Amino acid sequence: MTDIATPAAGRRLSPTFVIGLVLVGLNVAVALTTLVWTPYDPTAMTGGRLAPPSLLHLAGTDRLGRDLFTEIMIGARIALTVGIGAVAIAALIGVSLGLIAAFASRTLDDILVATLDILIAFPTLLLAMLIVAASDGASLGTAILAIGVAASAIVARLTRILARRVLAMDYVTAARVAGTSWIGIVRIHVLPNIWPTLIVNLALQFGLAVIAEASLSYLGLGAPPPNASWGRLLQEAQGTVYTAPFGAVAPGLALLSLVIGLNLTADGLRDIADPTRRTRT
Amino acid sequence: MFAFVGGARRSLSASLMLAAATLALIGAAPAWASEAAVAIGSLYEPQNLDNTAGAGQGINEAFNGNVYEALFRLNDDGSVSPSLVKDYKVSDDGLTYTFTLQPGVAFHSGKPLTAADVKWSIEHVTSADSKSSRKNSLKPIAAIETPDDATVVVKLSSRSISLPYNLSYVWVINDQATDLQSHEDGTGPYALDSWQRGSALALKRFDKYWGAKPENDGVVYKYFSEATALNNALLTGAVDVITSVQSPDSLAQFKDNADFTVAEGKSTTKLILAYNDRVAPFDNIKVRKALARAVDKAKLLSAVWGDYGTLIGSFVPPTDPWYVDLTKVDGYDPASAKALLKEAGYPDGFSFTLDTPNYDPHPLAAQFLQSELAKVGVKVKINVITPNEWYTKIYKAHDFQATLQEHVNHRDIVFYGNPDFYWGYNNPKVVDLIKQSEAAASVDEQTAKLKEANIQIAEDAASNWLYLYPQIVVSKASVSGYPVNGLNSQFFAFGIKKSAD
Numbered sequence: 001m002t003d004i005a006t007p008a009a010g011r012r013l014s015p016t017f018v019i020g021l022v023l024v025g026l027n028v029a030v031a032l033t034t035l036v037w038t039p040y041d042p043t044a045m046t047g048g049r050l051a052p053p054s055l056l057h058l059a060g061t062d063r064l065g066r067d068l069f070t071e072i073m074i075g076a077r078i079a080l081t082v083g084i085g086a087v088a089i090a091a092l093i094g095v096s097l098g099l100i101a102a103f104a105s106r107t108l109d110d111i112l113v114a115t116l117d118i119l120i121a122f123p124t125l126l127l128a129m130l131i132v133a134a135s136d137g138a139s140l141g142t143a144i145l146a147i148g149v150a151a152s153a154i155v156a157r158l159t160r161i162l163a164r165r166v167l168a169m170d171y172v173t174a175a176r177v178a179g180t181s182w183i184g185i186v187r188i189h190v191l192p193n194i195w196p197t198l199i200v201n202l203a204l205q206f207g208l209a210v211i212a213e214a215s216l217s218y219l220g221l222g223a224p225p226p227n228a229s230w231g232r233l234l235q236e237a238q239g240t241v242y243t244a245p246f247g248a249v250a251p252g253l254a255l256l257s258l259v260i261g262l263n264l265t266a267d268g269l270r271d272i273a274d275p276t277r278r279t280r281t
Numbered sequence: 282m283f284a285f286v287g288g289a290r291r292s293l294s295a296s297l298m299l300a301a302a303t304l305a306l307i308g309a310a311p312a313w314a315s316e317a318a319v320a321i322g323s324l325y326e327p328q329n330l331d332n333t334a335g336a337g338q339g340i341n342e343a344f345n346g347n348v349y350e351a352l353f354r355l356n357d358d359g360s361v362s363p364s365l366v367k368d369y370k371v372s373d374d375g376l377t378y379t380f381t382l383q384p385g386v387a388f389h390s391g392k393p394l395t396a397a398d399v400k401w402s403i404e405h406v407t408s409a410d411s412k413s414s415r416k417n418s419l420k421p422i423a424a425i426e427t428p429d430d431a432t433v434v435v436k437l438s439s440r441s442i443s444l445p446y447n448l449s450y451v452w453v454i455n456d457q458a459t460d461l462q463s464h465e466d467g468t469g470p471y472a473l474d475s476w477q478r479g480s481a482l483a484l485k486r487f488d489k490y491w492g493a494k495p496e497n498d499g500v501v502y503k504y505f506s507e508a509t510a511l512n513n514a515l516l517t518g519a520v521d522v523i524t525s526v527q528s529p530d531s532l533a534q535f536k537d538n539a540d541f542t543v544a545e546g547k548s549t550t551k552l553i554l555a556y557n558d559r560v561a562p563f564d565n566i567k568v569r570k571a572l573a574r575a576v577d578k579a580k581l582l583s584a585v586w587g588d589y590g591t592l593i594g595s596f597v598p599p600t601d602p603w604y605v606d607l608t609k610v611d612g613y614d615p616a617s618a619k620a621l622l623k624e625a626g627y628p629d630g631f632s633f634t635l636d637t638p639n640y641d642p643h644p645l646a647a648q649f650l651q652s653e654l655a656k657v658g659v660k661v662k663i664n665v666i667t668p669n670e671w672y673t674k675i676y677k678a679h680d681f682q683a684t685l686q687e688h689v690n691h692r693d694i695v696f697y698g699n700p701d702f703y704w705g706y707n708n709p710k711v712v713d714l715i716k717q718s719e720a721a722a723s724v725d726e727q728t729a730k731l732k733e734a735n736i737q738i739a740e741d742a743a744s745n746w747l748y749l750y751p752q753i754v755v756s757k758a759s760v761s762g763y764p765v766n767g768l769n770s771q772f773f774a775f776g777i778k779k780s781a782d
Contacts, residue, residue, distance in 0.1 A: 043652045049584055050530070063584045064649055138665060220639040224663050225648045239508055239641060243530040 017268025023261025027254075031077035040067040042074055043226055050244040059250040062236060068247060071228035072254050078229045079210045079258055082144050082222075086209040087202050089148025090155045095198070097152070098159025099190070102167060103182055113160070119153035124208070125215055132221045140223040147212045151205045158201055162194040196273030203266035207259045214255055230255045318483070318499040319760065319777045322511050322520030324527065325770070326479070326504035329462035332452060333411040335672075336462075338689050338770040341450075342524060343482055343502045345771040348389075349452035349467035352380060352399065352433075353445045355691065355771065357546075357764040359600050361446050365394065365453055365468065375440040375722060380433045386491045388455040389465070389472040396427035401456035403435075403448075414690070417699060418447045421719070440720040442727045446692065450769065470495045470775045480504060484774070495775035496762055508641075515541070515755060521779060522756035522763055524772050527641065529587035535755050546765030547600050548752030549691040551593065552646060554635075554745035556683045559705035562631055563683065569742035571621035573611035575657045581649050582748040585642045589751035595739040597694050598749050600768070602724075603731035607739040618657045630658025636675060636684040639665050643685045646747065650685075676703045687750070691768045694731060695719075697738050706743040 039058075040046055047061035054060070059068035101112040119127070128146035135142045163186075166172060172189050180188070216222040217231030225232065230251040237247035325339035332340050346354060346364075354364040363369070368381040386394040403425055406413050421441040426434040435444070455466035465473045470492065471484035485499040503520055505511040512531040514520045525548075526532060535541040554572075556563035563569060582590045591599070594607030622630060637647040644665060651661040666674065675681045688696075698715030700707035711734050718730035738744075752767045762776035 043648070043655070045580070045584075045649070045652060049587065063645060064652075065584070220644070220665050224665050225644055226651060226663070236645065239528045240530040241509065243533050 014268055014271060016264045017271070020261050020264025020266075020268055023257050024265055027076045027258045027261065028080060030073050031080045034073045034077050038070045038073055040070045042066065042070050042228055050240060050247070052244070053246055060244060060246050062233075062247060063240065068233070068250055071233055072230070072251055074228040075230040075233060075251060075254060076258065078140070078223060078227055079213060079255070082140065082147065082213040083206045083209045083262075085144035086148035086151060086212075087206050089145065090151035090205055090209075091198075091202055093149065093152035094155025095159050097156040099163055099186060101156070101160040102163035102190075109160075113157075116153045116157045116160075119150075120157065122150075124150040124212055128212060128216055129219070129221055132216065138216075138221045138224055140227060143213055143216050143222045146216070147209045150212070151209060155198070155201065155205065159194065159198065162197055163190050166190050166193045196269075200266055200270040200273055203262060203269055207262035207266065210255070210259055210262065318485075318501050319497050319522070319774065319779050320520040321500055321502050321772065321774065322505060322514050322523045323502055323772075324505055324508060324511060324525075327482075330465055330473070330476070331461040332450070333406050333408075333413045334462055335412045339504075341770045342772045343484070344452070344465070344467070344469075345450070345769070346469065346773045347471045347484060347500075347775065348465050348469045348473060349454065350469050351449050351451050351453055353449040355446065355449040355768055357766045357768065357771075357773065359691070359766070359768060361449055363445075364449075365399075369445075375442075375720075376437045378435045378437070378444060380435070382431045382433065383491060384431065386468050387489050388458075388468055389487055390455060390458075391489075392455055392457065392466075394453065394468055395430040396433045397430075398456045399433045399453055400425040400427055402453045403451055405454065406451050413450075415447065415450060418443070418695060419451070440722070442719060442721045442724065443692070471499065474499065493775075496778045497774070500774040500777065515757070518757070521760045522754065522777070524754065525767055526753040526755055528585075529589050532753065532755070540758050542756050542758050542760075544754045544756075544763075544765045545589070546752040546754065546767060547598070548750045548766070549598050549600060549693075549768055550687050550689045550750040550752075551596060551598065552642065552685070552687050552747045552750065553596070554646075554650060554683060554685055554747060555704045556744060557679065557681050557703075557705055558707070558743065559679070560682060562625070562627060562633075565625050566741055567621045567625035568627065569745070570611050571618040571625065571657065572654065572659065573618075573742045573745050574614045574621070575618035575659070576650060576653045576745065576747070577613045578747055579613070581646060584649060585645060586748075586751060589753065591749040591751070593746050593749045595694075595735050596688070596697065596744065596746055597735045600766070601692055601694070601731075602728045603694065603735050605732055605735055607736065610739045611742055615657055622657060622659070627658075630660065632660035632662065633682045634662045634664050636664050636666050636671065636681050638671055638685060639667055643687075646685055679703055679705060689770050694735060694738070697734065697743055704744055706738070706741070708737065708741055708743075711737050711741075 043066065045065040047057050047065045047067060049063055049065055051057055051061040057067050057069060059072060062068055097112065101109050104112065127150040131146035131149060132138050132142050166189055172185060175185055175189060213222055213229065214231030217229035218235045222229050222231055233251035234248055241248050323339065323342060325337060325342055327336040327340035327343060329336045330340060350364050352364060352366045353361050355361055365383050365386060366380045367383045370379045382394060382396065382399065388394065403422065405411065407416060407419050407422065421437045421439045422435055423438040424436040426436070428434060453468060454461065458466040470487055470490045472487045474483040474485040476482045481504065482502045483499065486495055503514065505514065508527045508531060511523055512534070515523055516534065532543060535543055556569060558564060578592055582592060592608050594610050597604050622628065635647055635650065637643045647663045651663060654661050675684050695715055696702050697706055698712045700712060714730050714734040714737070718727045718734065721727035721730060752765065754763060754765050756763065759780045760777060762778045764771065764773050
């Protein structure tokens with residue numbers, strides 16, 4: 001509260017933002033580690049059936065005797081891959097469409113807005129399931145595409161609204177009168193003004209994409225086995241939840257850590273992007 | 282809620298057509314809907330109520346012997362005994378069967394059973410649009426005659442020793458019945474009370490049943506889409522008995538608990554890795570034998586079932602009379618698997634796509650196979666599909682390299698005698714043996730021929746038979762009298778007794 005008046009003193013990062021960054025960083029570090037090292041070969045059936053957590057198997061083993069900790073580590077990689085891929089697709093499609101709608105004639109704008117509204121009204125997961133069903137079998141690629149396309153509608157609508165607000169400014173009118181091309185207006189005036197809000201939204205979409213990926217995999221529509229998605233681990237642990245509860249708890253905690261991390265990060269980013277809301281922290 | 286109301290109205294309007302005496306039944310209806318009904322928990326809701334219309338195994342579970350009866354009954358111990366047949370004669374050449382029907386049998390609608398109903402019912406299964414998987418077995422039937430109301434004469438084009446067995450899954454239906462996919466008109470000890478799609482199917486005792494009166498007033502099959510939910514239903518008392526437990530891990534909560542009874546019976550359900558034997562490399566017997574030897578099935582069985590289940594070396598379970606222990610034919614031996622692959626011309630292995638149904642245990646088994654086969658250089662690409670896709674892509678179109686599937690039927694080695702079956706196994710010797718076994722003059726001869734066929738399919742490694750499921754029924758300790766073997770997924774309800782909790 002006290003340092004509102006003194007922005008020059010440097011913004012102190014809020015503790016929740018730091019926690020968010022640490023959680024996300026941890027997941028990223030684990031995901032990168034799996035590229036070069038995992039405790040066990042993820043497909044090696046080395047342990048006993050449903051062994052409890054021990055020093056040898058930190059999270060126990062699954063029914064086939066595979067090390068769950070290894071699978072959860074790889075799950076972080078899958079979750080982040082899908083999240084990054086989906087958010088990239090959502091940003092690319094969403095921002096382009098949003099800008100087109102913002103600049104478009106009244107009729108085209110109306111059509112685009114109506115289409116986006118329909119897409120948004122469609123549950124993300126259902127849309128993703130339709131895309132997976134329409135493509136030739138489920139894969140990591142279809143999951144990324146499906147979640148990305150579903151999220152792009154939300155990004156597009158946000159972009160349109162933000163861009164419209166900027167386009168109504170006097171300095172944009174001045175730029176137009178001065179003959180600046182629309183690409184120039186986007187580059188000089190629109191994007192620099194809307195990106196902070198967009199980044200916050202994309203961070204939120206990232207968290208939603210991670211959950212969507214877990215949900216699709218839980219339903220058997222995500223990356224096919226043996227890709228160790230957290231959703232699939234949860235699904236496989238469902239039948240053994242009484243005898244080996246840790247098999248469900250461990251991937252659940254992993255999923256929780258990444259999604260909470262992403263949401264806290266998004267919150268923190270919003271506070272930075274929008275100083276008027278910092279009074280709340 | 283809608284389904285329930287609709288169902289109630291339908292049964293009411295049907296009842297109005299009955300004779301005056303039946304009005305008493307309607308008056309008594311609320312009593313059946315009471316808590317006295319035995320609640321049976323199951324994972325297999327039928328798609329419809331007609332076993333010739335692709336209804337799935339759930340319809341056998343709910344209706345076989347309960348709502349519909351056949352001329353013969355497959356008992357829980359695997360024997361076949363007369364049901365709606367009082368007596369029958371076989372001509373010396375084995376080509377003419379004369380069945381005398383039980384007297385005094387009435388359908389649930391009130392109409393008495395006549396020979397014409399039996400003729401209609403058999404033709405219902407053999408008709409062109411019937412989807413019964415056993416249609417082929419009834420092919421020898423050339424003509425059905427009905428000299429009088431109580432006599433059915435079946436003429437065969439060739440001998441068919443298992444005709445009585447094959448007739449045990451031909452439901453006898455009122456030949457005037459319509460809309461069999463959502464209504465019934467059978468002769469069994471229970472009549473359909475209501476069917477709430479997606480949740481429950483209620484049967485009430487049929488008071489004019491010709492045979493022994495059931496031990497209970499009625500049963501309700503309650504359907505669950507998920508095993509954990511089903512187990513919880515038993516724990517909380519929402520169901521009285523679970524027809525077949527699908528994982529050993531859920532048993533722990535019932536086993537050491539005096540409130541529940543765990544019964545282990547014999548099942549006929551086999552998990553198999555079926556190749557498309559028509560296409561390379563699976564047309565090569567050496568490749569199939571190599572893959573059979575490359576998989577440690579005991580390890581897979583214990584991963585899925587813990588200490589339960591049985592290993593089988595072919596498609597025939599120990600409850601079939603032509604069972605032979607063939608587990609040693611292609612026992613686990615990765616070294617010889619590699620050698621066989623080399624001989625077959627695949628020294629570096631090959632890769633194939635495994636179409637895997639999306640429900641347990643298939644995805645788990647697929648990953649196990651992927652890991653095991655990788656050790657001999659064979660790469661498996663897992664393609665997860667829905668049961669519907671399995672039916673159209675694999676069963677109908679034969680468009681696959683290999684697939685996983687559970688086969689529930691009893692005495693189904695005959696599928697290997699059909700070269701047009703989805704797996705495309707075609708050994709003229711086996712086709713011939715299965716044909717001869719059917720034409721056998723005695724059961725001993727039939728058994729001998731099928732034993733020979735059984736050994737041959739094992740030698741040919743026609744498919745990769747992974748294991749035989751256990752059949753585990755769990756109930757409240759106060760409930761008894763249910764079948765434990767689940768042959769052909771039947772679940773006779775008429776013997777179930779429920780003492781006060």
